[in-house]
Amino acid sequence: MWGLYLFAFFLPLEDIIGRVELGFLGGVKLLGVLIAGALVLKVLADTRGFGSLVKNILTPISLSAFLFIVWSLISVLWAPNPAWAFVRVSTYVGLFIVMQAVGLLKREHVKRMWELLLVGAALSVPLGFILPPPSEMLAASGRFTSGGQDPNDYANLIVVVLGVVFYGILTFRTEVRGRLWRFALLSSALVAMAAVPLSLSRTALINLLAIVLASFLLRRAVKSVIRLAVFVALTLVFVVLLFPGFTEQMVQRYSTLQELRQEETWAGRIDIWRAAVMVFTERPLTGVGAGNFAFVSPNYSYHAALIAATREDGGGGVAHNMFLSVLAETGVIGFLLFGTLLLSAYASAWRLIKRGENLGYGLLIGLIAYTIAGLTLTWEYVKVPYLLYGSLLALGVGGRKRA
Secondary structure (H helix, E strand, O other), rough: OOHHHHHHHHHHHHHHOOOOEOOOOOOHHHHHHHHHHHHHHHHHHHHHHHHHHHHHOOOHHHHHHHHHHHHHHHHHOOOHHHHHHHHHHHHHHHHHHHHHHOOOOOOOHHHHHHHHHHHHHHHHHHHHOOOOOOOOHHHHHOOOOOOOOOOHHHHHHHHHHHHHHHHHHHOOHOOOOOOOHHHHHHHHHHHHHHHHHHHHHHHHHHHHHHHHHHHHOOOHHHHHHHHHHHOOOHHHHHHHHHHHHHHHHHHHHHHHOOOOOOOOHHHHHHHHHHHHHHHHHHHOOOOOOOHHHHHHHHHOHHHHHHHHOOOOOOOOOOOOOOOHHHHHHHHHHHHHHHHHHHHHHHHHHHHHHHHOOOOHHHHHHHHHHHHOOOOOOOOOOOHHHHHHHHHHHHHOOOOOOOO
């Protein structure tokens, strides 16, 4: 439990924590080992825990995730760079273990995990003004980020967390005990939300507005929809007043959304998306191999070739779209398994809502935010969706008796 709490709390700072080397294990890997060890101990010591684990593994979410990992492992056989494929598969295995560990949590612990993730996101904002940018190019761009992450990844992670906590916890007064803790969570939400406009991530801003619209269309907790819309407006006003010199840069950046047909607006993504489609059409059934699109993309994309020229490993650009990435790397078979995983998660969240589970509503909004982010980011192997999947397992199969 505590390992998962730490894992969630430090997630917005994962690139910084990952640089802490403890022999073979870095900071994030060490947390992963602790989580895996705790999962094994729980299963061995608690027969009910073992039974819950078996039930969780037999759910469509777990089965589709497992089969996707197996297929990704098989793709090592034809991947032009097997080492990169093994790295990607090992990432998937680690995330699967984290997902199963979250799936064994009690409901109250799932809720606390997401609350701590929001607090960690809020604390990462002031740290972003202290910690150096991850690259000189990013420093020159003037875009805000924290934890050594790409601004787009960082800002969209915050949107996902805001969606889960705001709509799954803060929306319902019965979910937060104590006015002080509620004030702390609301304050954390406001501080974390400020990172979205500061990051100049157009995807994250659209994503933030999209979850407001999605919650309105779902016609649930309309007051909370209005409240979040007010929060977004207050955040924008707060950023403009506190960072007046940043306002012009923000307006210039977001005004490019009016020029969607221009290649410059997409920062080379159209060229890379075209390359991903070409890779897929050449190997539609199997793909080029897990984690190998960046290896082959310089052969198909001018923009990827420019990136490869600046990297020591010769890797080019990632697909900047998790669906195109999965198609290019694992073909139709992998895409169907990945799509089944995502659709199973949506179905599970919807069943929880029908059952009257408040957290299910937040997890559904979080899934929507994750999916939108994945349209411009290579997010099939990031950590936050596996926290969503694990939370759905905890509240679904085994959560009824452990709530």
